[in-house]
Amino acid sequence: MGVKLLLDKAHVEGIRSFEVYRREGGYRAVEKALKEMNPESIVEEVKKSGLRGRGGAGFPAGMKWSFIAKPEGVPRHLVCNADESEPGTFKDRYLMEHIPHLLIEGLIISSFALGSHDTYIYIRGEYAWIPDILEQAIEEAKANGFLGKNILGTGFDCNIYVQRGAGAYICGEETALIESLEGKRGNPRIKPPFPAIQGLWQRPTVVNNVETLSAVVPIINMGGEEYAKIGIGRSTGTKLISACGNINKPGVYEIDMTISVEAFIYSDEYCGGIANGKKLKACIPGGSSVPVLPANLLLKTAKGEPRLMNYESLADGGFATGSSMGSGGFIVLDEDQCIVKHTYTLARFYRHESCGQCSPCREGTGWMEKILKKIDEGQGKMSDIDLLWDIQRKIEGNTICPLGDAAAWPVAAAIRHFRDEFEWHIQHPEEAQKRNYGLAHYADPIHVPA
C-alpha cells in the first residue's frame, strides 16, 4: 500500500459531516496555519513541499502563490478550479463528493496565505449535485467558527462561495474561468497580464485546482520538507489518478509517484489488469490532451527503463516517445479498440469545446474532426493522413490558450504511433467497418503480463 494523504480518510463512515471529519483530525491544519503561522510562512511551506499544480499544467503551486500582487487597498481572490472537464478525469469530483471538508480546509488555509476574504469555487455545471455537498460543508465550517468573520479569534475573515458553470471545457483554463465567473463567455484572455496581477474583476487572483488546494492540508500538517520526501525528484507528494477504459477496476486511486505504470495497470490494488482477459494496446496516461502511447512505449521508455507514474518519467522522451502526467486521467485501450475512431471522438470533443476566438483552433478542430470522421467511415484517402498532420501542426502554438495544443497533440500522437493503423483503415474500408479489429494490422509488440 502506498502513502495516502488525501484519500486516507475518504471512506470513513460519515466523513462528509463536519463532526466526523473533525474527529478524524480535520481542521487541525487550519488551527496550525492561522494561529502558529503567517501568510509568508505558509507560502514558504508550500514552496518547500514542491507541490505542483494538479490540474494538468504541473506548475509549482508555491511559486504561483508568490507571484500574487499586493497593491494597497485592492482585494485579492483565491478561486478554486473545480471545472474538471478533461476527458478521462474524474478525480476532483471524487474528492468533493467523498471528503468535501478536505477541500474547504485547504481553501481556508490558502485564502489566509493569499489574503482572500471572498473565495470562489467554480465547479462545472454538470456536477449539479456537488454544490449542495460543498455548501453544506461550508455552512458547517461556518457554524463551527472556521469560516465567516474573525475565524478562530484570529481576526481573519473569509467566505467561500460555490458557482456553477454551464457546460464549457474551456472554462478550466484559468482566464476563461475568470471570464465565466464574471458572467461572460469563456473566452481566454491574452496573457500578460497574468491573473496574479489582474484576475477576477481586474484584481490579483490565484486559480488553483481542487486537488492542489486539498494537498495544502497534509503539507501544513506534516511540513513541506516531509511532504517533499514522498515521491521522486520533482514529483513530490501523492497524485490522484482517475483510471478508466478497458480495465478491471476503473476508479480513483491515490499513488505516490514511485510506482511503475506496469504495476499501476496490472496490480490488484489499482487497475487490476485489462478487462476480459484482453491485451493492452495503448493508453492516454494524463487526460485526453496528452499523447497516446502504444503499450511498449507506455511500459518502458525509449531507453528501455521501466516507466513510472510521475511527471518526469511519463514525459521521458518528449512527445516523440513519451507523454505527460497531465491531469491524471488514465485512459486504457485494449487490443479491440480502434485508434482512428477513438481519436475521432476526441477531435469532435475539441471542436465542440473550442471557444472560437482563434482561427487556427476554431477552423482546425473542425477540419480534423471531419477528416477523421471520413477515415473512420471508410471514405478516407492516404493523403488525408498528411493533411491531418499538417493541420495539427498549424494549430499548435498558434492560439491564445492551450486548447489549441490540447486538440493538436492527440491527433499528432495517434498518427505518430499508429500510422500503420490509419493506413490499414483507409486501405481496408469494409473490414474496418466491421470493427472486428484484432491486431493483424498493428505492427508493434503488445504487452502480455508475465
Added chain:
Amino acid sequence: MVQFSQEQLTEFNRLVSRYPEGKQKSALLPVLHLAQQSFGGWLSPETLDYVAGLLKIKPIEVYEVATFYSMYNLKPVGKYLFEVCQTGPCMINGSDNIVAYIHDKLGIKPGETTADGLFTLKTVECLGACGYAPMMQLGKHYREHLTKEKVDAIIEECRKNAAANN
C-alpha cells in the same frame, strides 16, 4: 409573462449577494440556471430579456452567454432530457449502443423530442464519469454503468413520475 416567484426571487437575491457591489453580472450563469429550471427547462428570448432586466445588464450580454454554454437549452425540450456522453472513454464502453437503443425504444434521434413531449435525447461531450461509463445525465444527477436494462428502467421511472405528477 415571465416572472420569478417570491421564492425564486429570494434565491436570485442570494446568488447576487455573493459578489461585490456593482459586479452583479457575475451571477449571470447561476441566474440562467435558475431561470431555465423555473421556466420549463429552456430559455426563451423573453426569459433572457427578463434576466437582463433583473441583473441590470444589456440583453446582448445575456444572449452571448446563453448561446455559449452547452447546458442552456434555447429550444423547448422534453420533460426528461437524456444527455448521453459519447466521448472516448464512454465510446469504448459502448455509448453508441446506448444511443442506438434509446433511438429504437423511443423513436427519437439525438436532438429530437418524443411526440408526447416526455423525452428529449441529446448527445454530449465528456461529463467526468469516465470510470463509470457508459453514462447519461438526467436532471441533476448522473446515471452510470448504463445497460439496456437500466435504460428500460429509467424510461419506466420517468413515465411513472410523469403520470404521478399529472
